[in-house]
Amino acid sequence: MNVELISIGDEIITGHTVDTNSVYIARKLAEIGLNVVYKTAVGDDLKRMEEVFYQAIKRADIVITTGGLGPTDDDITKRVIVKVFKRNLVFQEDILDDIRRRFEVRGIRMPSINQNQALLPQGATYLANRTCSAVGILIAEEGKIFVALPGVPREAKTIVDEELIPFLQGRVKQSHICVIKLRTTGIIESALAEKIAPNLKVPDTVRFAYLPSYSGVDLRIIASAPNKETGDSDAESVATRLRELVGEYIFGENDDTLESVIGKLLSERGQSLTVAESCTAGLLAGQITSVPGSSAYFERGVVTYSNLSKVELLGVPEKIIEEHGAVSRETAEAMVLGLREKYKSDYGVSITGIAGPDGGTDEKPVGTVFIAVSSADGVKSKRLSLSRDREINRRRSVYAAMELLRRTILEND
Amino acid sequence: MNVELISIGDEIITGHTVDTNSVYIARKLAEIGLNVVYKTAVGDDLKRMEEVFYQAIKRADIVITTGGLGPTDDDITKRVIVKVFKRNLVFQEDILDDIRRRFEVRGIRMPSINQNQALLPQGATYLANRTCSAVGILIAEEGKIFVALPGVPREAKTIVDEELIPFLQGRVKQSHICVIKLRTTGIIESALAEKIAPNLKVPDTVRFAYLPSYSGVDLRIIASAPNKETGDSDAESVATRLRELVGEYIFGENDDTLESVIGKLLSERGQSLTVAESCTAGLLAGQITSVPGSSAYFERGVVTYSNLSKVELLGVPEKIIEEHGAVSRETAEAMVLGLREKYKSDYGVSITGIAGPDGGTDEKPVGTVFIAVSSADGVKSKRLSLSRDREINRRRSVYAAMELLRRTILEND
Numbered sequence: 001m002n003v004e005l006i007s008i009g010d011e012i013i014t015g016h017t018v019d020t021n022s023v024y025i026a027r028k029l030a031e032i033g034l035n036v037v038y039k040t041a042v043g044d045d046l047k048r049m050e051e052v053f054y055q056a057i058k059r060a061d062i063v064i065t066t067g068g069l070g071p072t073d074d075d076i077t078k079r080v081i082v083k084v085f086k087r088n089l090v091f092q093e094d095i096l097d098d099i100r101r102r103f104e105v106r107g108i109r110m111p112s113i114n115q116n117q118a119l120l121p122q123g124a125t126y127l128a129n130r131t132c133s134a135v136g137i138l139i140a141e142e143g144k145i146f147v148a149l150p151g152v153p154r155e156a157k158t159i160v161d162e163e164l165i166p167f168l169q170g171r172v173k174q175s176h177i178c179v180i181k182l183r184t185t186g187i188i189e190s191a192l193a194e195k196i197a198p199n200l201k202v203p204d205t206v207r208f209a210y211l212p213s214y215s216g217v218d219l220r221i222i223a224s225a226p227n228k229e230t231g232d233s234d235a236e237s238v239a240t241r242l243r244e245l246v247g248e249y250i251f252g253e254n255d256d257t258l259e260s261v262i263g264k265l266l267s268e269r270g271q272s273l274t275v276a277e278s279c280t281a282g283l284l285a286g287q288i289t290s291v292p293g294s295s296a297y298f299e300r301g302v303v304t305y306s307n308l309s310k311v312e313l314l315g316v317p318e319k320i321i322e323e324h325g326a327v328s329r330e331t332a333e334a335m336v337l338g339l340r341e342k343y344k345s346d347y348g349v350s351i352t353g354i355a356g357p358d359g360g361t362d363e364k365p366v367g368t369v370f371i372a373v374s375s376a377d378g379v380k381s382k383r384l385s386l387s388r389d390r391e392i393n394r395r396r397s398v399y400a401a402m403e404l405l406r407r408t409i410l411e412n413d
Numbered sequence: 414m415n416v417e418l419i420s421i422g423d424e425i426i427t428g429h430t431v432d433t434n435s436v437y438i439a440r441k442l443a444e445i446g447l448n449v450v451y452k453t454a455v456g457d458d459l460k461r462m463e464e465v466f467y468q469a470i471k472r473a474d475i476v477i478t479t480g481g482l483g484p485t486d487d488d489i490t491k492r493v494i495v496k497v498f499k500r501n502l503v504f505q506e507d508i509l510d511d512i513r514r515r516f517e518v519r520g521i522r523m524p525s526i527n528q529n530q531a532l533l534p535q536g537a538t539y540l541a542n543r544t545c546s547a548v549g550i551l552i553a554e555e556g557k558i559f560v561a562l563p564g565v566p567r568e569a570k571t572i573v574d575e576e577l578i579p580f581l582q583g584r585v586k587q588s589h590i591c592v593i594k595l596r597t598t599g600i601i602e603s604a605l606a607e608k609i610a611p612n613l614k615v616p617d618t619v620r621f622a623y624l625p626s627y628s629g630v631d632l633r634i635i636a637s638a639p640n641k642e643t644g645d646s647d648a649e650s651v652a653t654r655l656r657e658l659v660g661e662y663i664f665g666e667n668d669d670t671l672e673s674v675i676g677k678l679l680s681e682r683g684q685s686l687t688v689a690e691s692c693t694a695g696l697l698a699g700q701i702t703s704v705p706g707s708s709a710y711f712e713r714g715v716v717t718y719s720n721l722s723k724v725e726l727l728g729v730p731e732k733i734i735e736e737h738g739a740v741s742r743e744t745a746e747a748m749v750l751g752l753r754e755k756y757k758s759d760y761g762v763s764i765t766g767i768a769g770p771d772g773g774t775d776e777k778p779v780g781t782v783f784i785a786v787s788s789a790d791g792v793k794s795k796r797l798s799l800s801r802d803r804e805i806n807r808r809r810s811v812y813a814a815m816e817l818l819r820r821t822i823l824e825n826d
Contacts, residue, residue: 011624013449015439016594016633018431022454026428036426037461039454041435044622048450070602070623111603113610152625154805181429189483194524209457210483211424212565220429275716281702282695285716289694292770292803294718300726301716303688303698309713357705390705392567 003034004060006052007041008067008077009151014043021066021149021156028160032169033177034062044068049080057084057144062168067151069117069137077148078119078137085139085146087121095126095135127163129155136163145171178223178231180239183256184249185216185403192217195246206234214392215258215399216249251406258402259287259294265409266297271346273405275301276314276339278326278352279369284398300343304335314338325364327352329381332370336381340374347409348374349401353384355393367393371401373408380408416447417473419465420454421480421490422564427456434479434562434569441573445582446590447475457481462493470497470557475581480564482530482550490561491532491550498552498559500534508539508548540576542568549576558584591636591644593652596669597662598629598816605630608659619647627805628671628812629662664819671815672700672707678822679710684759686818688714689727689752691739691765692782697811713756717748727751738777740765742794745783749794753787760822761787762814766797768806780806784814786821793821 005025011017019041026036038060042052049068056063068077082089096118103110120126120137127136129150136159137148147164149156184192189210196219202208205225211218221238225231243250252261266273275284285301288294302313307326310316315338316331324330335350353369360366367386372379384400386393418438424430432454439449451473455465462481469476481490495502509531516523533539533550540549542563549572550561560577562569597605602623609632615621618638624631634651638644656663665674679686688697698714701707715726720739723729728751729744737743748763766782773779780799785792797813799806 007452010620010622010635011633013439013452014443014592014635015436015449016631017624017626018433018436020431023428023431026426030427036428037456037458038465039420039426041452043450044620045450052451108601108604111607113603113606154800154802179427188521190524190526191521193526197526207423207457209423211430213430218429220424222423222427277695280699281711282690282698282714282716285695285718286693286699286807289716289718290804290807298694299719300722301695301718302726303695303702303714303716305698305702305708305714306712313713313715387567389567391703394699394703 001034001061002037002059003029003062003064004038004040004056005036006056006063006065007039007151008044008049008065009041010043012041012043012067020153021151024153024157025064025066025160028165029168030177030179032165034168035177044076046076046080046083049076050083053080053084057146061143062145062147064147064149064164066149066156069135069148069150070152078121081121081124081137081139081146081148085121085141087123089119090122092118092120092126095120098128099135127159127167129159135159138164138167176225176228176231178225178228178235179254180221180235181211181254182219182221182239182242182250183216183252184219184246185251185258185399187217187246187249188212189217192219192246192249196242199245200238200241202238203234206238208238214395216251219246251403257291258399258406260291262288262402262406262409263291263294263297265406266347267293269346269409271297271409273298273347273349274339274343274345276335276348276350277301277303278305278310278335278350279355280351280353280394280397280401281305283394284349284351284401287398287402299345302339310335313342315342327354327364327368327370329370329372329383332372333374333379333381336372336374336379346375347405349405350374351397351401353386353393353397355390355397356388357390369393369397369400371397371404373401373404375408375412377408377412380404414447414474415450415472416442416475416477417451417453417469418449419469419476419478420452420564421457421462421478422454423456425454425456425480433566434564437566437570438477438479438573441578442581443590443592445578447581448590457489459489459493459496462489463496466493466497470559474556475558475560477560477562477577479562479569482548482561482563483565491534494534494537494550494552494559494561498534498554500536502532503535505531505533505539508533511541512548540572540580542572548572551577551580589638589641589644591638591641591648592667593634593648594667595632595634595652595655595663596629596665597632597659598664598671598812600630600659600662602630605632605659605662609655612658613651613654615651616647619651621651627808629664632659664816670704671812671819673704675701675815675819675822676704676707676710678819679760680706682759682822684710684822686711686760686762687752687756687758689748689761689763690714690716691718691723691748691763692768693764693766693807693810693814694718696807697762697764697814700811700815712758715752723748726755728755740767740777740781740783742783742785742796745785746787746792746794749785749787749792759788760818762818763787764810764814766799766806766810768803768810769801770803782806782810782813784810784817786814786817788821788825790821790825793817
C-alpha cells in the first residue's frame with residue numbers, strides 16, 4: 001500500500017519551519033512495511049489544500065496530513081476535510097472532557113479556545129493524544145485511509161506511536177522491507193563510489209544509495225521481499241560486500257552514531273573520557289552526553305574559549321600559545337596533555353580552531369582546526385582544513401574529533 | 414509568480430534525511446518576493462519523478478528541484494529532465510575543466526565518475542558551483558523557469574546564493590512581501606492566542622500565524638503589497654499591536670535568537686559570562702558561542718557532569734550535594750556562586766537536572782531541572798518541569814536558562 005504524506009502550514013512552505021514530522025512518520029511506516037511514495041507540502045490555503053487532498057486520495061492508499069489542527073484561527077485542516085469528505089463537524093463531549101483532564105494534570109487552566117478541538121467530522125475516529133490537547137482524526141472510506149494529525153512534532157509523534165501505527169499494523173498487508181544503513185566517515189561520496197560501483201552487484205529487489213551528511217556518508221540498502229528471511233538475506237549480502245570494499249571507513253550501522261559507538265567502546269573497556277574545547281565550545285561534550293547513560297564514562301569537560309582559560313584550567317604553558325598561537329597543533333596537544341594530567345581520565349580529547357567568519361590568516365585560514373587525543377599510549381593530533389562556514393566547521397570538528405578518538409581506542413586494544 | 418519546490422531522493426521520502434534545502438530556498442525566494450505554493454518530495458523513481466515534474470510545470474511558474482545530480486548511479490534527475498523536456502544530453506568540456514580545477518584547489522584527485530557531471534541537457538544554462546563538483550541546470554521555456562540543483566545542502570545553498578537568486582531577481586515582477594517575526598518564549602501557543610485573538614484585527618492583505626518551536630512560539634506577520642512602503646506599514650501596524658498585547662514575552666524579532674540577543678546585551682554593557690552545566694553538558698556554551706564574536710563576552714565554561722567535578726571545578730560543598738542531591742535548587746545555586754567566585758565573570762549561569770530516560774524519582778521525576786543565574790545583584794534560580802524526552806529536556810533547559818539570564822540582565826539595568 002502506498003502512502004502520501006501532506007504537511008500543512010505557511011511556515012513550512014515559506015521555510016520558516018523545518019518539517020520533521022514527515023521524516024519521523026516515513027521512518028515509522030517503513031518499519032511496518034508501508035512505502036511513502038509522495039510527500040507534499042501546502043500552505044494554509046483552503047483551495048490549494050482541497051486540491052492537494054483530492055489528488056492524494058486519488059493516487060495513494062493511505063493519506064496522512066500533519067498541521068492545521070491546533071486551536072488557533074490559522075488552523076483550517078478540519079474545514080478542508082469537511083469539504084473534501086462532505087461531512088459535518090460534530091461536537092464530541094468525551095473529547096472535551098479528555099482535553100480538560102489533560103490540562104488539569106499539567107496544572108494549567110484550559111484556555112476556552114481549546115474547545116474547538118472537540119469538534120470532529122461526522123463518522124471520523126478520534127486518535128487520542130496523551131501529551132496535549134490536539135487529537136488526531138481518522139477516516140476510513142472506500143478502501144482508503146485518511147488521517148489528520150496535529151503539526152507540533154511531539155504531539156504528532158505521540159499519536160503516531162501510540163495510536164496510528166498500532167491501527168495501521170492491523171490493517172495493512174505487509175511486504176517485508178529490510179533496511180541496512182552502513183555509516184562511513186572521513187571519505188567523500190565520489191571517492192566511496194569509485195571503490196564501490198565497479199565491484200558491487202545489486203540485485204533487482206534491492207535499492208542502494210549514498211547519503212552524505214555532516215557526519216560522513218551513509219550507505220543505505222533497502223531490500224523488499226515477500227517474507228522476512230529473503231529480505232534480510234538479500235540486504236545482508238549487499239552489506240557484506242560493502243564491508244569488504246570500504247569497511248575501514250564504516251564506524252557503525254543503522255541507528256549507531258559516532259557518540260553511541262564511542263560510548264559502547266568506553267563502557268566495555270571500563271574507561272573514562274574528558275574533553276577540552278575551544279572553538280566547538282561544549283558541542284563535543286554535548287554530543288557525547290546525548291547518549292543516555294554517558295555518565296558511566298564521561299565525567300567532565302572544560303570550555304576554554306579564551307587563552308587565559310587554557311592556561312588556568314588546563315595548564316597550557318603561556319609560551320606555547322605565544323609562540324605557536326592558540327590555534328596550533330602544539331596548543332591542541334598541550335590542552336589534551338594538561339587535561340589528562342589534571343583530571344586523570346583514560347582518554348582526553350581537545351579541539352582548537354578558527355570557526356569563522358573572522359580570525360583567519362593566510363597561514364591559518366578560517367576552517368583551520370586542530371584536534372588531539374591523548375591516552376596512556378601517547379598523544380595523536382590532526383590538522384583539519386574545513387569550510388568558511390562557522391556552524392559547519394564546529395559540527396565537522398566534533399565528528400572528526402570523535403572519529404580520531406574511536407580509531408585511537410581501537411588501535412590501543 | 415508561483416514557485417513549486419521538488420525534493421528528490423529515497424532518503425527524503427523514507428525519512429532518512431531531513432530536507433533542509435527546500436527550507437533554505439523558500440526563505441531566500443520570499444526575500445525577493447517569490448511565493449512558494451507547493452513543495453513536493455518524490456523518491457528516486459523515474460516514472461513518479463516524471464509525473465511530478467509535469468504537474469509542477471503545469472501549476473507553477475518556477476520549478477526548482479533539489480537532489481539527484483550527484484555523480485553516483487542513483488542520481489537520475491538529468492534522465493527525467495531529458496524525458497520531460499525532450500532534449501539530449503550534451504557533453505560540455507568547459508564544465509569538466511571547471512570541475513577538475515575545483516578538485517585541484519582542494520588538493521584531491523578528481524574521481525573519473527565526476528565526469529558525468531559535465532553532461533547537460535541541450536540548451537540548458539549551467540549554474541556554477543564554487544564549492545564542489547555538482548552544477549545546477551536551468552531551462553527557461555515558454556514563460557516557465559525550470560531549475561535543477563544538487564541535493565547536498567552546502568552545494569545547493571552556494572548555487573542558490575551566488576547564481577540562482579541573482580538570476581531570478583532580474584527576471585521576476587516583484588510584488589513586495591514584508592515579513593515580521595516576533596519571537597516569544599515562556600508561554601504556550603493557546604495562552605498567547607487567548608491574549609491576542611480577541612484584541613487583534615488583521616487586514617486582508619496580511620497573514621498572521623503562531624509558530625511553536627523549542628525556543629518558544631513565534632508570531633509571524635506576512636504582508637503583501639504592490640510597493641515596499643505599504644507592505645512595511647501594514648506589517649508594522651500588526652506588529653505594534655502585538656507588542657502592546659504580549660510584549661513581555663517577546664525576546665526578539667526576525668533573525669534574533671536568544672543567544673544573539675544576550676550577546677548584544679552583554680556587549681553593549683561590556684559584561685562577561687561563564688557557564689556551568691551538568692545535564693546540558695556543553696549545549697548552553699555551544700549555543701552561546703554560535704554567535705560570531707561571542708569571545709568578546711564569553712570566556713569559559715565547565716561541564717560538571719559528575720558530583721566530584723562539581724566539587725573540584727566549582728567548589729560546591731559536598732554537604733549540599735549529599736543533603737539536597739546533585740539535582741536541586743541548592744546545588745544549582747552553589748554551582749553558579751562557585752563559578753562566579755572562581756572565574757570572576759559579571760554573569761554566571763548554571764544548569765543541573767534529570768534529562769532522562771532514567772534517574773527520576775517521585776519527588777524529582779525525569780524532566781526536573783534547576784537553573785540559576787548569578788550576578789553582583791545576587792542569585793536567582795528556577796525549577797523547571799519538562800518532559801520525558803532526553804533531547805527535549807536538554808534543549809529546553811538551554812533556552813530557559815538563556816531567558817532567565819536575559820531577564821536578569823534587563824532587570825539589573
